[in-house]
Amino acid sequence: MALVAIYSLFIINKSGGLIYYKDYGSAGRMDTNDSLRLASLWHSMHAISQQLSPTPGCTGIDLLQAHNFDLHCFQSLTGTKFFVVCETGAPNMEMLLKVIYELYTDFVLKNPFYEMEMPIRCELFDLNLAQVIQKDRVALLGR
Amino acid sequence: MPPPTAPKSGDALFASVDRVNAELFTLTYGAIVRQLLTDLEEVEEVNKQLDQIRDARVEYSNGLADLRSPKFLGYNIGTRLVDEFLAKSNVSRCVDFKETADVIAKLGFKMFLGVTATVTNWDAEGTSCSFVLEDNPLVDFVELPDTCQGLQYCNLLSGVIRGALEMVSMKTEVTWVRDMLRGDDAYEMRVKLIKQVPEEYPYKDDD
Numbered sequence: 001m002a003l004v005a006i007y008s009l010f011i012i013n014k015s016g017g018l019i020y021y022k023d024y025g026s027a028g029r030m031d032t033n034d035s036l037r038l039a040s041l042w043h044s045m046h047a048i049s050q051q052l053s054p055t056p057g058c059t060g061i062d063l064l065q066a067h068n069f070d071l072h073c074f075q076s077l078t079g080t081k082f083f084v085v086c087e088t089g090a091p092n093m094e095m096l097l098k099v100i101y102e103l104y105t106d107f108v109l110k111n112p113f114y115e116m117e118m119p120i121r122c123e124l125f126d127l128n129l130a131q132v133i134q135k136d137r138v139a140l141l142g143r
Numbered sequence: 144m145p146p147p148t149a150p151k152s153g154d155a156l157f158a159s160v161d162r163v164n165a166e167l168f169t170l171t172y173g174a175i176v177r178q179l180l181t182d183l184e185e186v187e188e189v190n191k192q193l194d195q196i197r198d199a200r201v202e203y204s205n206g207l208a209d210l211r212s213p214k215f216l217g218y219n220i221g222t223r224l225v226d227e228f229l230a231k232s233n234v235s236r237c238v239d240f241k242e243t244a245d246v247i248a249k250l251g252f253k254m255f256l257g258v259t260a261t262v263t264n265w266d267a268e269g270t271s272c273s274f275v276l277e278d279n280p281l282v283d284f285v286e287l288p289d290t291c292q293g294l295q296y297c298n299l300l301s302g303v304i305r306g307a308l309e310m311v312s313m314k315t316e317v318t319w320v321r322d323m324l325r326g327d328d329a330y331e332m333r334v335k336l337i338k339q340v341p342e343e344y345p346y347k348d349d350d
Contacts, residue, residue, distance in 0.1 A: 077229050077236060078310045098230070105227035116222060 006133060007069060007085040013117045014079030016043030020120040076101060103128050150234045153253035160254060169283045176296060186293045193217055193298035217302015225307035228254060240336050244272050256280055271335035279330050287324045295319050301332055312340040
């Protein structure tokens with residue numbers, strides 16, 4: 001069961017456009033349109049949560065918990081959002097998102113042929129991401 | 144061990160990133176400036192290209208410019224590097240422009256150039272200050288010839304800072320005040336905060 005710790009990963013640019021979507025064998029695989037729609041919905045919900053917050057300085061939803069999955073979201077100061085959908089109670093997801101952010105800065109932003117705010121098609125990023133996710137699963141298995 | 148989310152010190156940050164031979168870096172930058180001088184012929188044009196003085200986004204939306212062209216050297220680098228800096232330094236949101244300037248001077252410069260800058264000459268409103276660099280790895284071996292006296296050799300750096308700050312909602316103007324290549328005693332860059340674009344929702348339709 002530990003193998004399915006992470007269901008999917010999304011990266012949204014600062015205007016709410018989906019720039020990366022990766023599915024890790026979840027039951028409800030989405031087609032492109034659905035994933036795009038979902039990403040922009042999440043972008044809006046994140047924004048709404050900031051406005052709903054009774055305390056000032058709220059930066060939006062970090063964690064959404066449901067009966068059978070958790071959604072962890074990390075927003076960089078530049079407005080790019082990274083979120084993973086994973087098993088309930090999966091640990092270390094904040095760390096994982098931070099590592100993914102670092103990979104994004106290394107293998108996406110530093111690629112001179114990547115255009116900012118556009119969908120990510122960078123093989124090195126895919127490769128390194130796969131390793132990190134794999135490592136994370138192994139770490140979970142070894143607990 | 145400090146918690147993983149604590150901001151790193153400048154030295155720790157510098158130690159944690161990959162580096163290349165300093166001469167390769169300095170010579171590569173020199174080659175770029177030389178090539179721009181050859182291509183554009185005008186020193187003033189080269190200054191603009193290194194920094195990209197005009198607003199890239201405005202020109203882009205008017206169809207006047209292509210954001211991918213080397214014209215936007217410093218600015219373009221800045222818009223990309225800022226994320227790397229934020230991801231690897233663990234700094235959190237700065238409370239004011241003063242803190243931002245300190246972070247750039249102590250951590251940003253250290254991480255990417257291996258030197259630190261001093262922040263001085265604050266104006267009364269706290270919206271503009273100077274970064275003073277004693278040591279500048281871009282200019283090792285450089286002597287400006289008479290034909291290039293107007294060249295702002297390090298304009299790339301000002302562009303980087305402007306691009307980086309724009310990505311975190313700060314519009315700035317960055318100009319060189321002192322330049323050792325022109326006989327001054329240090330490198331001094333003036334950074335002026337023009338406006339802080341609030342990140343509030345909803346965005347206006349014309350944004």
